[in-house]
Amino acid sequence: MKYIVAILRPHRLDGILEKIQEFGLVHFTLSNVMGHGLQKATEEVYRNVLDSKDMHEYVKLELAVNDVSLEPLVEILKTGFEGELDDGKIFVLELVSAISVRTGERDALVLG
Amino acid sequence: MNTGDSVFVWISTLLVFLMIPGLAFFYAGLVRKKNILSVLMACFATLAIVSLQWVLFGYSLAFDPAEFIHGFLGGFHWVGLSGVLHTPFPGYSATIPHSSYMMFQMMFAVITPALIIGAVVERMKFSALCVFILAWSFLVYDPIAHWVWGMGGWLRQLGALDFAGGTVVHISAGISALAVVLILGKRKELATAHPCNLPMVVLGAGLLWLGWFGFNAGSALAMSDIAMQAFLTTHSAAAAATLSYLLLEWGFQKRPTILGAVTGAIAGLVAVTPAAGFVSIFAAIFVGAVASLVAYFMITVVKKKLGYDDALDVFGVHGMCGIWGALATGIFASTQINPGGAEGLLYGNLGLFKAQVIAVIVSVGYSFCVTFVLIKVIDAIMGIRVTEQEEYQGLDLSLHHEIAYKLD
Numbered sequence: 001m002k003y004i005v006a007i008l009r010p011h012r013l014d015g016i017l018e019k020i021q022e023f024g025l026v027h028f029t030l031s032n033v034m035g036h037g038l039q040k041a042t043e044e045v046y047r048n049v050l051d052s053k054d055m056h057e058y059v060k061l062e063l064a065v066n067d068v069s070l071e072p073l074v075e076i077l078k079t080g081f082e083g084e085l086d087d088g089k090i091f092v093l094e095l096v097s098a099i100s101v102r103t104g105e106r107d108a109l110v111l112g
Numbered sequence: 113m114n115t116g117d118s119v120f121v122w123i124s125t126l127l128v129f130l131m132i133p134g135l136a137f138f139y140a141g142l143v144r145k146k147n148i149l150s151v152l153m154a155c156f157a158t159l160a161i162v163s164l165q166w167v168l169f170g171y172s173l174a175f176d177p178a179e180f181i182h183g184f185l186g187g188f189h190w191v192g193l194s195g196v197l198h199t200p201f202p203g204y205s206a207t208i209p210h211s212s213y214m215m216f217q218m219m220f221a222v223i224t225p226a227l228i229i230g231a232v233v234e235r236m237k238f239s240a241l242c243v244f245i246l247a248w249s250f251l252v253y254d255p256i257a258h259w260v261w262g263m264g265g266w267l268r269q270l271g272a273l274d275f276a277g278g279t280v281v282h283i284s285a286g287i288s289a290l291a292v293v294l295i296l297g298k299r300k301e302l303a304t305a306h307p308c309n310l311p312m313v314v315l316g317a318g319l320l321w322l323g324w325f326g327f328n329a330g331s332a333l334a335m336s337d338i339a340m341q342a343f344l345t346t347h348s349a350a351a352a353a354t355l356s357y358l359l360l361e362w363g364f365q366k367r368p369t370i371l372g373a374v375t376g377a378i379a380g381l382v383a384v385t386p387a388a389g390f391v392s393i394f395a396a397i398f399v400g401a402v403a404s405l406v407a408y409f410m411i412t413v414v415k416k417k418l419g420y421d422d423a424l425d426v427f428g429v430h431g432m433c434g435i436w437g438a439l440a441t442g443i444f445a446s447t448q449i450n451p452g453g454a455e456g457l458l459y460g461n462l463g464l465f466k467a468q469v470i471a472v473i474v475s476v477g478y479s480f481c482v483t484f485v486l487i488k489v490i491d492a493i494m495g496i497r498v499t500e501q502e503e504y505q506g507l508d509l510s511l512h513h514e515i516a517y518k519l520d
Binding site: 048049051 | 306307365367369371372375411412425
């Protein structure tokens with residue numbers, strides 16, 4: 001079992017979520033996060049006072065999957081690529097256990 | 113009594129009243145979201161405090177012709193509005209009710225100390241601010257209003273012109289703001305103190321611009337050619353100043369901002385205030401365009417160099433553009449526009465310009481000194497600044513136990 005953590009640009013998310021569901025995965029977690037990378041800081045200016053921000057808005061998508069689903073899902077997540085600096089990252093972790101809160105079922109039975 | 117004039121001044125009074133919530137939103141949008149309510153509260157409390165002060169004492173001290181101190185302060189005969197009738201008092205306004213004139217003037221008395229709030233936001237104690245606003249109305253506003261507009265006032269006798277309050281309102285508030293912040297000190301976390309809600313700032317500026325028509329045109333006190341001239345000059349100066357500020361930003365910073373546009377508009381409105389009913393449209397456009405130059409220079413160069421924390425640029429915009437407007441009145445005023453005025457420098461008359469310079473110097477000196485001493489005294493008695501913890505937490509929660517936004 002694998003746990004995928006994908007950091008992506010917010011505006012690329014819609015297409016990706018659709019493709020993940022088309023693939024058949026229904027359980028995932030999404031959060032708004034701030035990320036730092038190589039790209040330039042954005043500059044705001046208020047009455048000539050500069051407000052420079054080098055943290056940028058990203059979304060973090062987390063998916064728990066069976067080993068066979070890993071590569072197809074990584075391919076889907078890679079469609080968030082635009083060719084710009086800091087398009088995002090995909091991290092894959094070994095998952096020790098997965099338990100359904102409602103049924104108590106474990107591991108392969110509860111993963112997509 | 114003239115019904116047309118009476119209705120005109122009554123509506124102008126409502127318009128000037130609208131400037132107070134307008135100013136409140138203008139200022140509130142410029143602070144961080146943890147301090148929004150404290151700014152709205154300060155403006156609203158000022159409205160209540162000064163309104164009562166005016167009814168009970170202020171109007172009498174500013175306008176009673178039976179002076180308590182000759183040339184300097186009005187008398188006590190109109191205390192509690194006794195003798196202020198619903199019939200005209202020809203000494204001030206021959207065609208409208210005296211009570212209406214008093215109410216019109218009240219709105220000026222309220223907005224003036226409210227302007228100072230912009231300088232002290234995010235760190236001044238609310239209790240000390242209330243005491244300051246009340247005392248300041250007695251010690252600074254009422255005397256200066258008497259000098260300039262009161263029967264027997266010494267600047268009025270001298271021949272200084274102030275159509276709608278450049279000296280009385282903007283110089284006195286702007287200079288006093290500087291005096292307060294010099295004692296109050298800088299905000300903590302100054303580098304990250306950026307505006308939280310610019311749309312609210314633009315809304316506030318729009319209401320101020322609208323209200324300014326009542327402020328300036330209404331100061332003619334009649335639905336007259338002078339009122340219409342003031343209406344046109346006010347609008348033209350604001351428009352010229354808006355564009356002028358945008359061009360300055362475009363030129364020097366490579367990016368025009370909406371905050372710059374509204375800052376310019378206010379600068380232009382301030383500068384044209386003393387001149388509104390005395391100058392031509394072309395003079396007003398020039399006055400407005402230069403006002404933005406003054407404001408831009410104060411905000412981008414002077415404030416950075418000297419390091420005082422005039423939080424929302426009350427000194428830079430109201431004080432300095434008020435001074436420019438008062439001097440410009442001495443340059444551009446023309447009796448062809450307003451026979452009740454005088455000829456300015458441009459028309460070969462040095463006398464008016466001299467009177468304007470004296471009015472500026474004296475009102476700057478008086479406002480600064482009295483406010484400085486007053487704030488020192490209040491600081492010694494009750495303290496004027498919140499604790500560091502309260503400042504970090506934000507005044508909304510620490511002083512008023514409310515927060516502005518519950519949205520997640």
